[in-house]
Amino acid sequence: MVLTVDVGNTRIKAAVFEGSNVLENFIFEKKELEEKIKKILEKFQNCSDLIVSSVGSVEKQSFMNFENQLNVHFFSHEDIFPFHNKYATPKTLGIDRMILAAGATLKFPKQNRLVIDAGTCITYDFIDENDNYLGGAISPGLRLRYESLHNFTARLPLLNLEAPNSYIGNSTAQAIHSGVVNGFIYEIDGFIDEYRANFSNFIIILTGGDAEFLAKRLKNTIFANSNFLLESLNQTFQYKIDND
Template sequence: MLLAIDVGNTRIKYAVFERNTVLEAAFFDKDALVPAVEKILKAHDGITDIVVASVGSLGRDAFGFGKKLHFVTHEDRFPFVNKYATPATLGIDRMVLAAGAVLRFPGQNRLVIDAGTAITYDFVNDRNEYLGGAIAPGIRLRYTALNNYTAKLPLLERTAPQDLIGNSTAESIHSGVVNGVVCEMDGFIDRYRERHPNFIIILTGGDADFLASRLKNTIFAHSNFLLESLNQTFQYQITNG
């Protein structure tokens, strides 16, 4: 049994796996790490291994829970050739997502869009070459930036806009943020399609479910794709040493 942990910029997600079956999945705040993990281990006493992907401030030393720990690093074996010009700067989360896309969708071009604090776009071709992608502000960052860098615009929570044309300041903000992200994503997808006509689009991250129905393009939406990719990558590394 495996505990997969994704340490993001704002919170920690986890899933408990029995091979490829998810037994439990949820999230918790970073300051609740120790009691949360101890509770998970108590509830699933069959857990033998913990695999961690961290883009946050928590390092390996934070996960001393008496289980076999695999802390994913750039030195691990991945099922793709990394063509990134600066491979040491490529986020571990992006590498795990790329690995999951390769393992789950073999022989295809894949575009993985992770809609979280930041929105990342990662492209792996049908020859299993990771070519790179893009990084943009996520929905929450856009709301926060409008509040922080203007004199009078309020800080709003993510809300579906009522119409393209916002008839109030609040509605204008919602339209600008949400419709802006949707148009950006559809625009990126269209440009990728011009270069690679046949590819699968995987949408994941905290805002995946919110955005999925708003995109014009056909996608595979899975908010926990990174955790499943962690599980698959762990199994791949065990098998391929």
């Protein structure tokens, strides 16, 4: 068994795998990390490896405290990946984006793939049918858009995510929801349309914390999986074992 852990900007996701099968998923706060991993390992005592992808502010030692129970692995730019990294600044490419690109490459061979990760930030990562990682885009996620409207204006309130009633907001709150949510959806559909116009044999993978909210609102057909990064961690780890 393998325990995969994705440390994001706001929270932590984890999953236990046996082969390619997910046995259980977990979501918890950063301050709960060691307590939660301890409980997971008590429940799944046959876990042999802990695989970590981290973009958040969690000390490496928090994971290394478990090295007497299982093998701890941190993915880095020096690891082997199933794609050719054509990014102009490859060392600055986030490990989470590399893991997503690897998962897309392994799960959908010989296709053009666009991975859209809708979390604190929304990232777009494109891997062509020849397994070349070409790059993508980064922009603020839904929560950041709500917060920026509140933090950088004098009077706009901080709202929680809510589907707008119409594209015409008839109150300040509805105008904010329309601008944030509809603007976000138009952005994603616009990017997808641009890629579709330039590439055939194309698949779109939508993941991240806001994936389920967005999936039914996008006009384009997508493959939505909010746990794609955890699955990609497991797949990429198996690829690393097979190719070391």
